[in-house]
Amino acid sequence: MSLYRGQFAYPAPRGFKEQVFHYSFDKTTNAILGTAIASAQVVNDIVFQLQNDYDFEARGVKVQLGTAASSLYVWLKDSYGNYLSQTYVPVSRLATGSGAGICGSLIVPFEPSILCPAGGTFTAYIYNPTSGNVNPPAFSFFGVKRCPWEHAA
Numbered sequence: 583m584s585l586y587r588g589q590f591a592y593p594a595p596r597g598f599k600e601q602v603f604h605y606s607f608d609k610t611t612n613a614i615l616g617t618a619i620a621s622a623q624v625v626n627d628i629v630f631q632l633q634n635d636y637d638f639e640a641r642g643v644k645v646q647l648g649t650a651a652s653s654l655y656v657w658l659k660d661s662y663g664n665y666l667s668q669t670y671v672p673v674s675r676l677a678t679g680s681g682a683g684i685c686g687s688l689i690v691p692f693e694p695s696i697l698c699p700a701g702g703t704f705t706a707y708i709y710n711p712t713s714g715n716v717n718p719p720a721f722s723f724f725g726v727k728r729c730p731w732e733h734a735a
Contacts, residue, residue: 600639600726605632608720618715619654625708630721632661634701641725642689645673647717654716655709661702666692670709673719689724697728 594600607630609616614628632638645656655670698704704723710716 594726594728598728598730600728603638603727604722604724605630605638606720606722615718615720618717619708619710620715621710621713623710625718628706628708628718630704630706630723632698632700632702632704636727636729637700638698638702638723638727639725640692640696640698640704640723642691642723644689644722644724645719646722647673647719652716652719653710653712654719655711656719657707657709659705659707660696661698661704670707689722695725 607615612628612630614625619625640660643658647654652673654673656673657670658666660666704721706721708718
């Protein structure tokens with residue numbers, strides 16, 4: 583269970599409650615994440631489908647490789663088609679902030695958080711600028727599910 587809370591975590595709107603939740607996507611949930619990315623290749627439109635029961639307020643992302651360094655670049659897009667950066671971001675910067683340590687050891691916060699509709703998606707684009715094949719990272723989106731209070735019948 584993740585106890586991650588965004589820097590500016592606001593209370594739930596009236597009539598709703600929030601449940602801590604995270605989505606994880608790796609080679610077991612997305613086959614394309616189990617295939618090595620060839621040298622100088624781009625893998626486009628890797629779709630991460632969210633559950634369709636409740637809205638999800640994404641408060642952070644973790645891009646995890648489990649290696650000491652990586653030369654991969656990642657570009658993310660939210661459910662509304664908004665890119666989360668101007669261009670590709672080196673995984674080593676996105677995953678650790680300073681580029682040191684194990685890639686994927688930190689959660690990078692979304693400030694402000696991103697409200698994703700039920701059944702929404704995140705989309706990733708991965709670029710391998712190296713001269714060899716590189717395995718893609720795993721992605722985890724942390725936040726809360728926004729559920730309406732239900733009344734007893």
